[in-house]
Each structure stands twice: as C-alpha cells, then as structure tokens.
Amino acid sequence: MTCANCVATIERVTAKMPGVAQANVNLASERGTWIFDPAVVSDEQIIARIGDIGYGVATAEVDLPLQGLHDETDARTIEGALKKIDGVLKVNVSSVTQKANVQYLPTMIGQGDLRRAIAAIGFTAIAAEGASGEDAEAAAREAEFRHQRQRLIIGLIFTIPLFLLSMLKDLWHANVIAVPEILDQFYMWPGSWWVFLALAIPVQFYVGKDFYVGAWKALKNRAANMDVLVAMGSSVAFFYSLGPLLGLYGAHLYFETAAVIITLIVLGKYLEAKAKGRTSEALKKLMGLRAKTARIMRDGVELEVAIDDVRVGDTVIVRPGEKIPVDGVVIDGRSNVDESMITGESLPVEKGPGDKVVGATINKQGLLKFEATQVGKNTVLAQIVKLVEQAQGSKAPIQRLADQVSAWFVPAVIAIATLTFIGQMVLNSTAGFEWAMRAAVAVLVIACPCAMGLATPTAVMVGTGKGAEHGILFKSSAALERLGNVKVVVLDKTGTIT
Numbered sequence: 001m002t003c004a005n006c007v008a009t010i011e012r013v014t015a016k017m018p019g020v021a022q023a024n025v026n027l028a029s030e031r032g033t034w035i036f037d038p039a040v041v042s043d044e045q046i047i048a049r050i051g052d053i054g055y056g057v058a059t060a061e062v063d064l065p066l067q068g069l070h071d072e073t074d075a076r077t078i079e080g081a082l083k084k085i086d087g088v089l090k091v092n093v094s095s096v097t098q099k100a101n102v103q104y105l106p107t108m109i110g111q112g113d114l115r116r117a118i119a120a121i122g123f124t125a126i127a128a129e130g131a132s133g134e135d136a137e138a139a140a141r142e143a144e145f146r147h148q149r150q151r152l153i154i155g156l157i158f159t160i161p162l163f164l165l166s167m168l169k170d171l172w173h174a175n176v177i178a179v180p181e182i183l184d185q186f187y188m189w190p191g192s193w194w195v196f197l198a199l200a201i202p203v204q205f206y207v208g209k210d211f212y213v214g215a216w217k218a219l220k221n222r223a224a225n226m227d228v229l230v231a232m233g234s235s236v237a238f239f240y241s242l243g244p245l246l247g248l249y250g251a252h253l254y255f256e257t258a259a260v261i262i263t264l265i266v267l268g269k270y271l272e273a274k275a276k277g278r279t280s281e282a283l284k285k286l287m288g289l290r291a292k293t294a295r296i297m298r299d300g301v302e303l304e305v306a307i308d309d310v311r312v313g314d315t316v317i318v319r320p321g322e323k324i325p326v327d328g329v330v331i332d333g334r335s336n337v338d339e340s341m342i343t344g345e346s347l348p349v350e351k352g353p354g355d356k357v358v359g360a361t362i363n364k365q366g367l368l369k370f371e372a373t374q375v376g377k378n379t380v381l382a383q384i385v386k387l388v389e390q391a392q393g394s395k396a397p398i399q400r401l402a403d404q405v406s407a408w409f410v411p412a413v414i415a416i417a418t419l420t421f422i423g424q425m426v427l428n429s430t431a432g433f434e435w436a437m438r439a440a441v442a443v444l445v446i447a448c449p450c451a452m453g454l455a456t457p458t459a460v461m462v463g464t465g466k467g468a469e470h471g472i473l474f475k476s477s478a479a480l481e482r483l484g485n486v487k488v489v490v491l492d493k494t495g496t497i498t
Contacts, residue, residue: 417440
C-alpha cells in the first residue's frame with residue numbers, strides 16, 4: 001500500500017463481499033481488521049480478493065515435527081483439528097515424514113496455538129524455529145525494502161546519465177553552455193536519440209512495472225490509485241517522445257521526464273519502506289521483554305520448555321534474577337519482584353503465597369513457585385502489546401477527512417489534468433501540443449496523494465510507539481489526538497498516571 005487510495009480501495013472492495021460487515025485498513029501499520037460471518041465467507045476468500053486487486057497479505061509457514069503419528073487416519077485427524085483454528089489457511093500432514101506443514105496468519109495465531117491444538121487430540125508437536133508472527137511480518141517488510149532498493153538502484157543507473165545527456169543537449173542547443181567535443185559529436189550523431197530510448201526503456205518498463213500492474217488492477221476493480229497517476233504521467237511523456245524519434249512530428253524528446261518521474265516516485269517508496277520498518281521498533285522492544293523459555297514441573301519432573309508450551313495450571317519455577325515467564329499466583333516461596341516495566345513503580349514488590357505475579361517482571365531474590373493462570377495472548381504483557389497495536393491501527397478523527405477526500409481525489413486530479421490540457425490548447429494561443437502535454441503531466445505527477453494518506457497514520461504509529469517506549473500507552477488514536485488540546489496535567493502523590 002502506498003497511499004490513502006490503496007486503503008480506500010481495499011476497504012471498499014472487501015466490504016462489498018457477501019458476509020463482510022466491516023473492513024478497516026491502516027496504511028502506516030500495514031494491517032487490516034475484518035468483521036465477517038465465517039458461514040458466508042472465509043478468511044482465505046478475503047485474502048484472495050485482496051490479491052485480486054493487487055495487494056498481498058503476510059503469511060507464515062511452519063513444518064511441525066510430530067510424535068505419536070501412526071497412519072493416514074491419524075494424519076487426517078490432525079489436519080481436521082488444525083483446519084478448525086481461525087487463522088489457519090492450509091494444512092498438509094504426512095504420516096510418512098511425520099510432519100505437519102501449516103500456512104497461517106501470524107497476526108491471528110502462533111506456533112504455540114498450533115501445538116496446543118495438536119496436543120488436545122492426543123499427539124505431540126515439537127517446536128520449529130523461525131515461525132513467529134514478528135518474523136513473518138519482518139520478513140515481508142524486509143522483502144519490500146529490498147525490492148524498492150533494487151528498483152531505485154536500477155532506476156538511478158539509467159536515469160542519471162539519461163537526465164544529464166538530455167539537459168546538456170538542451171543547454172547546448174540553446175547556446176547556454178559549450179560541451180566537450182566528444183559530446184558535440186555524440187549529439188550530432190543521428191543515432192543519439194536511440195541511445196536516449198535505450199536508457200529510458202529499462203526505467204519505464206522494469207522499474208515502472210509495478211505502477212502499470214497496480215494501475216491495471218485498480219482500474220479493473222473500478223478504482224483509481226496513485227499508480228494510475230504515475231503510469232499516466234510517465235507514459236504520456238514516454239510515448240509522445242516516440243513521435244519525434246520516428247520523424248512523425250515535433251523535434252523534442254521527453255524520455256528523461258518519464259524516467260525522472262518514475263525514479264523519484266520509487267525513491268519516495270524506498271524511503272517510505274525504510275521509515276515503516278523503523279516505526280515498529282517500539283513494539284518489537286515490548287515483545288522482547290518476555291522470557292523465551294520457562295522452567296515447569298510436570299509429573300514430578302522439572303522441564304525447561306518454550307514459553308508457548310506453558311499451559312494454564314502448570315507449576316512454574318523462577319530462580320533469583322530470572323524473568324517471570326507468564327502470569328500466575330505464587331504457591332511457594334518468597335521474594336521481591338521488580339514490576340517497574342508494568343506499573344512504573346521503581347521499588348520491588350514483596351511476593352509470597354497467594355500473591356499474583358506478572359509475566360516479564362524480574363524475580364530479584366528468592367526462589368518462587370507459582371501456578372500459571374494466564375498464558376500466550378492472555379498475559380498482561382500480551383494485552384499491552386495488543387493495546388498498542390490497536391492504537392497504532394486505529395483511525396484518528398482527523399483521518400476521516402483524508403479518507404473521504406481520497407475516494408474522489410484521483411478521478412478529480414485526472415479531470416483537472418484533462419481540463420489543463422484542453423485549456424492550454426484552446427485558451428493559450430501560443431501553447432502547442434508539447435506545452436499542453438507538459439502542463440497536464442505536471443498536474444498528474446505533483447498531485448500524487450502520498451503525503452495526504454501517510455501523514456496521519458504515520459504520526460499515530462510513531463506517537464503511540466514512542467509513548468510505549470516510555471511507558472505511556474494510548475488506548476486509541478482518538479485519545480492521542482485529544483491529548484494535543486490538554487493544557488494541565490494533575491499527578492497524584494506517587495507520580496503514576498492512569
């Protein structure tokens with residue numbers, strides 16, 4: 001997604017699907033939330049529809065080694081159990097390889113949920129590496145960043161010499177500057193214009209391919225996005241230049257205009273992809289606070305397991321200096337626990353039998369044994385992370401204006417560009433086709449609605465992320481917006497603000 005029009009297109013097209021009650025997409029966090037009737041439409045169908053209009057959804061895939069699997073009947077049983085889980089897209093269980101290949105939505109479920117579902121029907125799944133939701137989303141962002149960087153590098157390789165040669169040629173023709181003899185000979189050479197074409201083609205049709213694909217998919221779904229504007233603006237300049245090249249009309253080429261348009265927009269996309277990667281750092285830091293493993297007692301045996309494998313009711317053992325892995329109630333031992341990351345209170349809190357402990361806090365002194373009461377997405381830390389994610393993904397009241405404008409913005413720009421062209425041709429007696437074309441292209445390119453669509457969601461994402469770094473959590477972007485009008489803040493005696 002690149003602008004508010006992308007968001008509006010996805011929301012509008014998916015909201016029209018039977019069974020979909022609501023669609024809400026956020027540009028900065030690159031996340032969407034859908035409320036739908038699973039009896040009418042599935043998440044796979046929604047994902048497929050998003051793909052049809054030119055966008056994609058980050059998914060994760062994991063191979064889980066299985067124990068206790070004997071035949072194909074067991075394999076089908078496991079497949080059936082996993083397919084019932086919300087967020088699971090595809091499942092393939094093999095009794096030969098003793099593995100379950102699962103494709104799922106990492107923002108909805110985790111590897112631990114899959115293993116618990118398998119354990120519930122009497123089988124055991126062993127943890128696999130590199131299948132977390134954060135990994136899948138990070139991989140998608142990194143792939144986008146690499147793609148934009150590759151486009152930018154190729155664009156610069158061809159655009160810079162094309163731009164310099166074209167500009168020097170214009171200045172040379174106007175007798176503004178003198179060029180070296182080798183360039184003088186190059187400009188006099190009849191094949192020099194074909195060199196300009198050769199430099200422009202890779203930029204137009206390789207670097208600019210994404211714009212054409214995006215424009216086609218948008219128009220196919222009766223929508224218009226930024227890709228339409230870029231594709232139109234650069235194509236007019238490129239294809240008009242073929243006329244003078246073939247001796248049909250005119251005497252001026254605009255290949256460098258088309259190339260510069262595309263390369264500058266790709267530069268913007270590259271910087272945007274880079275910035276989006278940075279804005280999620282605060283959330284990654286929050287997720288990094290939790291422990292990775294837990295020490296538990298099962299059947300009288302002390303085991304060290306992945307945190308996703310801790311179940312409600314397990315007895316968890318925490319030694320001095322270790323992080324408490326999940327939420328629970330102390331059943332044995334006494335210690336002081338540093339809960340500053342949750343409460344903001346700097347002094348450690350004394351804990352004994354019957355007291356509650358919170359995951360990701362630090363046990364300072366004695367050995368503690370407690371019963372796990374909240375695990376996985378139900379822990380306090382997971383709820384905090386969810387709260388920050390929801391705040392980052394929510395729309396501020398001021399953003400509604402941008403969403404309303406974006407619905408008709410691109411068609412309006414195309415209409416204005418057309419009127420500009422006609423006006424220059426009809427009302428300006430000195431303007432020729434070239435001048436009118438340049439004016440229309442300028443309208444198309446300058447009007448790209450990136451800033452309008454990105455400004456508010458990016459500000460919300462950065463603001464809530466920075467707040468989370470300093471222990472300030474916003475329940476919604478509306479609260480963040482209203483905070484701008486606050487004149488006085490009253491603190492209680494401890495300095496903790498709720």
